[in-house]
Amino acid sequence: MLKVEGLSKRFGGLLAVNRVSLKVRPGEILAVIGPNGAGKSTLLNLLSGLLLPDEGRILFRGEEITHLPPEARAWRGLGRAFQIVSPFPEMTVRENLLVGALFGKPGTPKREAERVVEEVLELTGLAPKAHHLAGELTLLEDKRLELARALATRPNLLLLDEVMAGLRPKEAQEAVGLLQRIRARGVSILFIEHLMPVVRALADRVVVLDYGEVIAEGRYEEVTQDPRVREAYLGRSA
Numbered sequence: 001m002l003k004v005e006g007l008s009k010r011f012g013g014l015l016a017v018n019r020v021s022l023k024v025r026p027g028e029i030l031a032v033i034g035p036n037g038a039g040k041s042t043l044l045n046l047l048s049g050l051l052l053p054d055e056g057r058i059l060f061r062g063e064e065i066t067h068l069p070p071e072a073r074a075w076r077g078l079g080r081a082f083q084i085v086s087p088f089p090e091m092t093v094r095e096n097l098l099v100g101a102l103f104g105k106p107g108t109p110k111r112e113a114e115r116v117v118e119e120v121l122e123l124t125g126l127a128p129k130a131h132h133l134a135g136e137l138t139l140l141e142d143k144r145l146e147l148a149r150a151l152a153t154r155p156n157l158l159l160l161d162e163v164m165a166g167l168r169p170k171e172a173q174e175a176v177g178l179l180q181r182i183r184a185r186g187v188s189i190l191f192i193e194h195l196m197p198v199v200r201a202l203a204d205r206v207v208v209l210d211y212g213e214v215i216a217e218g219r220y221e222e223v224t225q226d227p228r229v230r231e232a233y234l235g236r237s238a
């Protein structure tokens, strides 16, 4: 689904992402974790096209997308949801999703877009709120809408940047269930997350970044036992 080879990004003298290589297989959920400043958001921005790398390549479904702008990646099936939610507040939930469904893939007929919207409303549990203004939702509903908007673009791979931030444990548990249902529909997921119970519950595989580099990769139980990972999280003096 996704293959990243030797990706690097510099900000002046700082190597924020350092020769990162990774893969996401079809139908897989991959977590990217690491201490603050490890380069996780920068990596996601490189994948979605908000930033361009200094080195390396990104292949998505066999095609090189390294230098494509974000919308061209979205059209090809790379969707993204953000930690900071930004729906159109004056539009209803349904209208917000329709925008995603119509413009996520250009040339989508209106009837097809409407069908997708109804499906996404059901899947995300937003159907009862369909006619509410997006600006009047609770934080939890806002987060669902952000996910729903990304889903309305019909992605093959969904990139998620700390979408659980600010949720209570029970709400995070519900969000985990939703992401599992999304994956059951065949959507691959790459997500950044600080909440370890969420990582354990969701991820098939975990990639650990530290100072921009991949320091470990494997199942949750494996990487959390890895001495380099423990050191990165506990601090170098520990």
Ligand SMILES: Nc1ncnc2c1ncn2[C@@H]1O[C@H](COP(=O)(O)OP(=O)(O)OP(=O)(O)O)[C@@H](O)[C@H]1O
Pocket: 011, 014, 016, 034, 035, 036, 037, 038, 039, 040, 041, 042, 043
């Ligand atoms: N636009 C930028 N200009 C300069 N430095 C940046 C920029 N964006 C990020 N950095 C730096 O790059 C490094 C990696 O940042 P990044 O936000 O990717 O880390 P992160 O793992 O997502 O951190 P966090 O978990 O705190 O969100 C940090 O040292 C950060 O200060």
